[in-house]
Amino acid sequence: MGKVVADISVSLDGFVTGPGPDLAHGLGRGGEALHTWVFDGDAVDREVLTTATDATGVIVMGRNLFDIIDGPHGWSDEIGYGADLAAPPPILVVTRNPPDRARLGERVTFVVDGLRSAVAKARAMAEERDAVIMGGGRIIRGAVDAGLVDELRLHLAPVLLGSGTPLFTGATPRALRQVHVRVSGHATHLTYRVD
Numbered sequence: 001m002g003k004v005v006a007d008i009s010v011s012l013d014g015f016v017t018g019p020g021p022d023l024a025h026g027l028g029r030g031g032e033a034l035h036t037w038v039f040d041g042d043a044v045d046r047e048v049l050t051t052a053t054d055a056t057g058v059i060v061m062g063r064n065l066f067d068i069i070d071g072p073h074g075w076s077d078e079i080g081y082g083a084d085l086a087a088p089p090p091i092l093v094v095t096r097n098p099p100d101r102a103r104l105g106e107r108v109t110f111v112v113d114g115l116r117s118a119v120a121k122a123r124a125m126a127e128e129r130d131a132v133i134m135g136g137g138r139i140i141r142g143a144v145d146a147g148l149v150d151e152l153r154l155h156l157a158p159v160l161l162g163s164g165t166p167l168f169t170g171a172t173p174r175a176l177r178q179v180h181v182r183v184s185g186h187a188t189h190l191t192y193r194v195d
Contacts, residue, residue, distance in 0.1 A: 002057060002130040003150040004119055006140045006194075008167065009034040009187070010154050015164035016137040026068035033159040037187035038083045044184035052153070053082030056089050057129025058122040060115075062139035063095035070103045081134075089132075090125060092118045094139060115139065119148045137165045145172045149194045152176060156188040 010016050011034060018028030027034060037045040059081060061069075069075045080086040091108045098110035111118040122131035133143050143149050180191035 001123070002055070002126050002128055004123060004133065004143075004148060005052075005130045005151045005153060006133045006143055006149045007052060007153040008135050008137070008140055008155070009037070009157055010167050011157055011159050011161045011164075013160045013162065014167050014169070015161045016135065016140075016167050017165040018161045019163045021068070021165065023068060023071040024073055026065075026071075026073065028161075028164050030159070030161055031164060033161075034155075034157045035083075036157065037155055037184060037189075041186050042184050044182055044189075045186055048155075048182055048184075048189045049082060050085065052132070053085050053087045055130045056081070056087065056132045057126030058131045059089050059091045060118050060122045060131060060133045060139070060143075061091065061093055062136050063093055063097075065134070065136045065139070066091070066093040066095070066102075066108075070108070075104065092122050092125075094118045115142055116146060116148060119143060137167045141168055141171050144174075144194060147194075151179075152192040152194055154190045154192075156190060157186070158188075 008016055018031035021028035038049060078086060088107060093108060093110050094115050095110055096112060102108045133140055176192035176194055179193050182189040
């Protein structure tokens with residue numbers, strides 16, 4: 001059975017978006033620097049991205065992130081999950097109010113009975129592959145706090161955003177076990193076991 005992995009890029013000051021994220025600026029002002037490793041990365045970044053994308057069986061995300069990636073400036077045939085790899089895994093969206101339709105179509109399922117249910121469904125659907133919780137920050141924080149995550153992968157971008165969407169403000173205190181570190185010119189890729 002695969003793992004439940006929370007995977008997200010974060011600034012040195014702990015933000016997963018810059019200030020003012022909206023449908024046109026999903027990562028907020030200055031937040032694009034969080035994903036430099038994805039789009040302009042070196043061989044290490046490319047290997048990290050490819051390995052994670054290949055291992056992903058199902059994606060879990062919150063409604064705010066879904067609205068951005070399903071919006072007019074979101075994912076396309078060329079850029080999607082895994083950036084230019086544009087992998088098409090199924091997407092489970094945690095929301096109380098599903099939209100009437102989704103641009104991304106039939107690969108999207110809306111889960112209205114909470115994060116725990118979405119993660120359980122994702123684990124079953126992913127089978128031997130990983131169920132990846134990709135965000136946003138509140139969903140990842142909630143999954144870690146609830147003990148739903150086996151592994152936390154942070155892509156630490158060398159940028160200070162000053163404000164935006166925090167990753168762990170108000171999180172439940174816990175110790176993690178660092179199991180892997182990879183360094184590139186654009187990010188430090190950190191993997192933690194969540195016990």
